[in-house]
Amino acid sequence: MSNPGVTNQVMQWVETRLPIFSFINHSVGTEYPTPRNLNYWWSLGSIAGVALVLQIVTGIVLAMHYVPHADMAFESVEHIMRDVNYGWMMRYLHSNGASLFFVAVYIHMFRGLYFGSYKAPRELLWWFGILIFLAMMATAFMGYVLPWGQMSFWGATVITNMFTAIPIVGEAVTTWLWGGYSVAGPTLQRFFSLHYLLPFVIFALMFIHLWALHTSKSNNPLGIDVKSEKDTLPFHPYFTTKDLVGFGVFFIILAYWVFFNPNYMGHPDNYIPANPLVTPAHIVPEWYFLPFYAILRAVPDKLGGVALMLGAILILFVIPWLDTSRVRSATFRPIYSKFFWIFVVNGLILGWVGANPAEGSFILIGRIATAYYFAHFILVMPIVGWFEKPKPLPDSIAASVLGDDTAKEAK
Amino acid sequence: MSVQIIKNASRIFAVTAALVLTATVAAASGGGGPALKTQKWSFNGPMGTYDRAQVQRGYQVYSEVCAGCHSLKYVRFGNLLDIGFSEAQAKAVAAEYEAEDGPDDDGEMFMRPARLSDALPAPFANDKAARASNNGALPPDLSLIAKARVGGADYVYTLLTGYSDAPAGHEVAEGMEYNAWFPGTQIAMAPPLSDDGIEYVDGTAATADQQAKDVGAFLMWAAEPKLEDRHRTGLKTMIFLIILTILFWLVKRRVWRDAH
Ligand code: HEM
Numbered sequence: 001m002s003n004p005g006v007t008n009q010v011m012q013w014v015e016t017r018l019p020i021f022s023f024i025n026h027s028v029g030t031e032y033p034t035p036r037n038l039n040y041w042w043s044l045g046s047i048a049g050v051a052l053v054l055q056i057v058t059g060i061v062l063a064m065h066y067v068p069h070a071d072m073a074f075e076s077v078e079h080i081m082r083d084v085n086y087g088w089m090m091r092y093l094h095s096n097g098a099s100l101f102f103v104a105v106y107i108h109m110f111r112g113l114y115f116g117s118y119k120a121p122r123e124l125l126w127w128f129g130i131l132i133f134l135a136m137m138a139t140a141f142m143g144y145v146l147p148w149g150q151m152s153f154w155g156a157t158v159i160t161n162m163f164t165a166i167p168i169v170g171e172a173v174t175t176w177l178w179g180g181y182s183v184a185g186p187t188l189q190r191f192f193s194l195h196y197l198l199p200f201v202i203f204a205l206m207f208i209h210l211w212a213l214h215t216s217k218s219n220n221p222l223g224i225d226v227k228s229e230k231d232t233l234p235f236h237p238y239f240t241t242k243d244l245v246g247f248g249v250f251f252i253i254l255a256y257w258v259f260f261n262p263n264y265m266g267h268p269d270n271y272i273p274a275n276p277l278v279t280p281a282h283i284v285p286e287w288y289f290l291p292f293y294a295i296l297r298a299v300p301d302k303l304g305g306v307a308l309m310l311g312a313i314l315i316l317f318v319i320p321w322l323d324t325s326r327v328r329s330a331t332f333r334p335i336y337s338k339f340f341w342i343f344v345v346n347g348l349i350l351g352w353v354g355a356n357p358a359e360g361s362f363i364l365i366g367r368i369a370t371a372y373y374f375a376h377f378i379l380v381m382p383i384v385g386w387f388e389k390p391k392p393l394p395d396s397i398a399a400s401v402l403g404d405d406t407a408k409e410a411k
Numbered sequence: 412m413s414v415q416i417i418k419n420a421s422r423i424f425a426v427t428a429a430l431v432l433t434a435t436v437a438a439a440s441g442g443g444g445p446a447l448k449t450q451k452w453s454f455n456g457p458m459g460t461y462d463r464a465q466v467q468r469g470y471q472v473y474s475e476v477c478a479g480c481h482s483l484k485y486v487r488f489g490n491l492l493d494i495g496f497s498e499a500q501a502k503a504v505a506a507e508y509e510a511e512d513g514p515d516d517d518g519e520m521f522m523r524p525a526r527l528s529d530a531l532p533a534p535f536a537n538d539k540a541a542r543a544s545n546n547g548a549l550p551p552d553l554s555l556i557a558k559a560r561v562g563g564a565d566y567v568y569t570l571l572t573g574y575s576d577a578p579a580g581h582e583v584a585e586g587m588e589y590n591a592w593f594p595g596t597q598i599a600m601a602p603p604l605s606d607d608g609i610e611y612v613d614g615t616a617a618t619a620d621q622q623a624k625d626v627g628a629f630l631m632w633a634a635e636p637k638l639e640d641r642h643r644t645g646l647k648t649m650i651f652l653i654i655l656t657i658l659f660w661l662v663k664r665r666v667w668r669d670a671h
């Protein structure tokens with residue numbers, strides 16, 4: 001209960017009844033020891049948190065003016081864009097914010113992959129990250145349906161149709177999801193309800209994610225454990241100020257898209273009102289789904305495609321055990337670090353294939369890239385980890401950051 | 412440390428750039444047909460604004476030519492103030508049209524002169540009527556057309572000036588026109604513009620090309636009326652954010668000074 005930071009009488013009164021100040025201090029304050037060598041890749045987690053808050057705030061404002069009805073949704077969005085004060089800004093912040101949220105989370109995940117942050121003792125932390133990712137995908141997908149443009153409608157049709165692939169009950173499940181016999185008004189209305197709900201689920205998951213983080217503490221670029229206090233710095237003021245720099249950069253990038261290029265990441269067809277009678281030439285999802293869309297279409301069989309796409313995410317749950325390496329950080333893994341970058345490029349190729357119609361050479365490229373995606377986890381991770389000889393690890397974080405002499409002196 | 416920052420920042424940009432590239436490929440692969448005839452629009456670029464005179468001419472083209480077939484339902488007469496019409500001018504324009512109102516005390520709908528708060532009237536009562544007058548084809552509402560097509564205003568301009576005779580061996584169906592930029596190359600809209608088809612109030616020579624450009628700019632304004640506001644707010648926001656970020660960075664350096 002004793003907290004050196006709490007000197008004010010009122011704060012003390014609160015503190016003895018609800019230890020909120022020591023809670024904050026233990027979470028992001030001077031009493032949360034953080035590896036001193038964290039680089040800016042470690043800012044992406046808190047940036048994702050800021051992005052989530054931004055989505056919730058702008059989303060609540062949009063929901064004050066949006067009408068979840070098949071005949072009025074499109075018009076209500078135009079009303080927001082034209083008549084609501086700063087409505088255009090709220091909408092562009094929300095749509096571009098969603099994209100940058102995914103950018104942040106993808107970088108965050110690749111950071112974890114590179115530095116072995118999923119390995120013991122952080123498996124559950126990693127798991128809750130994947131759950132967040134799944135919830136984000138569901139939220140973003142349903143959000144994209146809300147403006148009720150052509151891509152909204154047809155994207156929803158393609159994705160919900162995947163459920164018909166489930167053996168026996170598929171048709172029934174899909175009808176139940178739609179609230180009818182096709183994507184229509186009832187679908188829109190329930191998607192709106194769920195789209196409003198899920199961000200709060202993500203918020204809760206994020207707290208569990210952070211709880212796990214604060215139990216095992218942050219990994220670091222060296223991937224070695226914290227051995228003494230010299231390896232760490234208090235979260236505040238060191239990492240609060242460092243994260244602020246990250247927030248600044250994030251908002252600058254966001255502002256560029258919102259103010260100077262707001263429709264670039266969207267699809268022009270979504271400015272055409274939904275029309276069940278006219279199918280767009282190419283139905284493409286938002287960019288952040290493209291790699292998974294490519295995996296879905298890599299298999300000629302519907303059920304197979306759906307299973308593989310789901311598998312592409314679910315496989316992330318088992319990588320703590322597929323990775324057989326003794327060391328965490330790929331910095332010390334001369335062979336695996338190469339494979340890591342091949343995997344990144346492979347992911348970009350999948351995204352590119354997903355953006356194009358499934359025809360000609362795209363089919364073959366898509367299949368090879370899909371196979372490689374899984375091979376990375378199923379073959380590369382266990383095999384390379386097993387025979388690769390890691391480079392020697394430094395004695396400690398302090399020794400590596402401060403140089404050997406200072407570290408010894410400090411002893 | 413600062414080398415590290417630059418290295419990290421450049422990596423972040425590299426990854427973002429790669430993602431953007433993927434998106435570009437996605438966007439580019441959407442459109443068919445030959446390259447668009449891209450124009451130097453005044454609204455292009457981060458500080459672009461609408462050329463009032465041009466957009467007003469574009470409105471004239473719309474109201475005298477396109478409005479015979481195309482509605483513009485998200486634009487109200489009052490919005491004309493944004494493109495430089497005075498209130499009296501906009502009211503005078505509105506008064507030339509009638510809008511349905513009611514029901515009155517007898518329960519009847521009635522027509523009255525349009526007001527600034529009324530939307531521009533649609534040429535047809537409904538889609539069926541629009542199709543019936545256009546060989547079965549539906550002239551789309553133009554309010555958002557400049558955002559609903561790859562290329563935007565460039566597409567509108569190119570489409571309107573893109574009519575030509577069909578190349579040899581190319582069948583063009585009855586009532587259709589050949590236009591290389593329209594998906595499928597056969598369009599149900601007859602070439603709407605001709606040299607001196609209208610007479611500009613500001614005296615500009617009304618070539619078909621000029622009209623196409625002006626109506627392109629007008630339709631961009633109709634689709635994105637808040638563009639100027641967005642650019643202005645964007646500039647201020649950027650300046651603020653960049654200064655703020657530099658301050659954050661200085662604070663961070665100060666805090667970390669003794670930690671290395
Ligand atoms: C709503 C989305 C998310 C938020 C707000 C979020 C937030 C955070 C924060 C604030 C941290 C600590 C700072 C850091 O290490 O960057 C963190 C760490 C972590 N997150 Fe997330 N996260 C999200 C999604 C994910 C996802 C999708 C994954 C992976 C599947 C993931 C995996 C991890 C891991 C493994 C760590 C520990 C990293 C380390 O210490 O090396 N997170 N997260």
